[in-house]
Amino acid sequence: MNRHPFTFAGTALKALGSGALWWPENEMLCVSDLHLGKSERVARRSGQSLPPYETRDTLTRLAADLDQTGARIVICLGDSFDDLMAAATLPEAERLWIARLQAGRRWIWIEGNHDPGPIEFGGEHLQDITLGALTFRHIAAPDCTAEVSGHYHPKAAVQTRGRRISRPAFLYDDDRLILPAYGTYTGGLRSHSDVLSHLLGPKALAILTGPVPTCVPMPR
Numbered sequence: 001m002n003r004h005p006f007t008f009a010g011t012a013l014k015a016l017g018s019g020a021l022w023w024p025e026n027e028m029l030c031v032s033d034l035h036l037g038k039s040e041r042v043a044r045r046s047g048q049s050l051p052p053y054e055t056r057d058t059l060t061r062l063a064a065d066l067d068q069t070g071a072r073i074v075i076c077l078g079d080s081f082d083d084l085m086a087a088a089t090l091p092e093a094e095r096l097w098i099a100r101l102q103a104g105r106r107w108i109w110i111e112g113n114h115d116p117g118p119i120e121f122g123g124e125h126l127q128d129i130t131l132g133a134l135t136f137r138h139i140a141a142p143d144c145t146a147e148v149s150g151h152y153h154p155k156a157a158v159q160t161r162g163r164r165i166s167r168p169a170f171l172y173d174d175d176r177l178i179l180p181a182y183g184t185y186t187g188g189l190r191s192h193s194d195v196l197s198h199l200l201g202p203k204a205l206a207i208l209t210g211p212v213p214t215c216v217p218m219p220r
Contacts, residue, residue, distance in 0.1 A: 171205070
């Protein structure tokens, strides 16, 4: 498995090439912004049709990360479903798939802005949770430290060998760690955006996802 080890808030973590965060000491895997059911939500609200395979693709990648890490704890860091109706109408086969992934694990659903209420899936349903030194929530809160969040779908671009590479990215400084979106149908916010530049300090780093996760100074 492709992974980049780093330390955040005194905690040894690994950024996986898939966009998942692995905490070996706690045997915990964290993913953010799955946006399951997005094709159904887009069709329902706009009448536009997207290939309805994104949920299966996202769950396939999540299953692979769980198999390879052997995670005992899973945190889904908000916006796990594209909206509450998407969660309620998820096909039975995919609901059963999620149940199989949950079996034998502590599974924590963090509330997001797209899924701000109870969903009919097993596990714990929380606004945020603190484990060890780290606090996990969906949207970064003001003046917090040792915080892991998602929401912004960060992306970063670097110039290498005469070409520009843009990928989803982990962004972090001394106080905050923001995860990339894990879901298949998710866009991204450039690391040089005003909101991300404001949230993260001048020494922030970016870990680009992909076959070889690569750490660079956060592009601004």
